[in-house]
Structure formats: C-alpha cells, structure tokens
Amino acid sequence: MRTLCKTINMKAKLKSIGIVLVFGVTMVNCTSMKSPMQKSIDHQGVEYITEGIGSPTIVFETGMGPTIDTWDKILDSLSKHTQVYAYNRPGYGKSGLKNAPRNVIEVAEQLHTNLSANNIKPPYVLVGHSAGGLYVNMFARLYPEETVGIVFVDASHPEQFEYFKTDQKFLYNMLLTSTQKGKRTYEYDIVKTTSESFRNAPKFPEVPITVLTAGKSSPLENKNIRKKWLEFQVELSNLSSKSKHLVVEESGHYIHRNEPNIAIEEILRILKTK
Secondary structure (H helix, E strand, C coil): CCCEEEEEEECCCCCCCCCCCCCCCCEEEEEEEEECEEEECCEEEEEEEEECCCCEEEEEECCCCHHHHCCCCHHHCCCCCEEEECCCCCCCCCCCCCCCCCHHHHHHHHHHHHHHHHCCCCCCEEEEEEEHHHHHHHHHHHHHHHEEEEEECCCCCCHHHHHHHHHHHHHHHHHHHHHHHHHCCHHHHHHHHHHHHHHHHCCCCCCCCCEEEEEECCCCCCCHHHHHHHHHHHHHHHHCEEEEEEEEEECCCCCHHHHHHHHHHHHHHHHHCC
C-alpha cells in the first residue's frame, strides 16, 4: 500500500455534462491505495490497479480528465467484498498513447482486451463516471453475457454532445478546442462520433443498473442545460427495467468523492443482485 498525498492543479478542465470548468482550483488528496502496476498489452503500456478476490469483478471507468486516483475513496472498501479493477486509458497517468482509440466502441474493446490480458474473467459489474458512463454503456452492449450490472455516476448520455452541438454551441466549441489541443487528441474524435457509434450499437442488455445523479448544478449549467441533463439521466435509467435512479442532493459531479458511502452502497447493491 502507499499513501497518495498530492496537489492537483485543475486548469480550465471540461468535464462532460454537468460540464464543469474549473479555473485554478487546487485539490488535495490524501489516502491509502495500492500502487498502480503496468503491463504491456498489444505493445502499449497500460497502468492499472487490481485488488481483492471474488466474482463478479467491479470494473471502473473514469471520465475525461481524472486518472484512477479518482476512485481512491471507494476502491479499497469495495475490494473487501470482491475483486476490483481500475485502469488509465491511453494518455492518462503512465498509460501509453500508441494505440489510441478512435471512438467509444474502441475504448470498450480495449477495456475488454485489458481485462483478458490480466486474466480478469467475467462477469463484471461496471462503474462509469461522467464520460466513463459512455464506455461502460457500450461495453455492456458489446459484451452483454459478461455484464451483470452497471452503476452510472453522473454519467454522460450518448446524445449529449449532439445536444451541445445544436443547443449549446459555445460549450460544444470549448469542448472541441479542449480535446483537440490536449494530450489525448483522440477524445476530440470521440466527442464527434459518439452519437453515431450508439446509433449502430447493439441493444442495451436487461441487467440491473443504478443511475446516480448529482443534485448540485455545475458552474456552467443554466436552467436549460440542467433540465436537459436531468432528462438525459432519466433516459439512462430507462435503459433497463431493473433500474434505480437516485439524485444525490448534496453532491456535485464527483459523487464517488463527495458522497462515497452512497456510491459504495449502490455498487454493492448491484453486486448482490447478480
């Protein structure tokens, strides 16, 4: 185990909707978490953490911006119940950029390859925060027999970028500029192609899901954006008849950090309904 105690300067960073711009905010994380490991998969280094023993395995997907450290408030607790797996996508942390994905489908396929390469066998309970919700959404469609449940944590909706493009052009252009000029330019392609990827994707499986929605608005949300965001969250909850939608009133976008006990409770609830 190691102690993570670091200062993170978050500069003008776009989070997918509740898109949040954070200007010059300093955040301090001090917690215990297992040191990440690295493995070469398809000739590319992948940084990951795996803890615990058991099945199903809880698999985490971060949003755009954060690394696997974002799960440090819940990962260790959940590892006492079963195996957990968190990783950094290409260009995050120490993960390489050689085989960058070009769309949501390829992110899901790379996650599946990573799990297989580490001998982490199905079934899986998937947890996706923000844009990570897109990736676990797609993973469940591509690998329905391996997916036994999902927790969406203030997660992105497949049509949200198209909504920005038509109704919130200023934010959409900021998002495009941010991804195009950043280190992970493949995220620019993901933003542009997400809606199309889901239109051609298989049907979402009938598995238990929980949708956790932030009760507090982000600094950039006006009434129209907030209303649409809540509609998107309801649509996510309608993906399965075995769903629960919970608005976490006292939390912002990072529910797993603001209200970790709620996130843990819902992930364990899904785990037990397998």
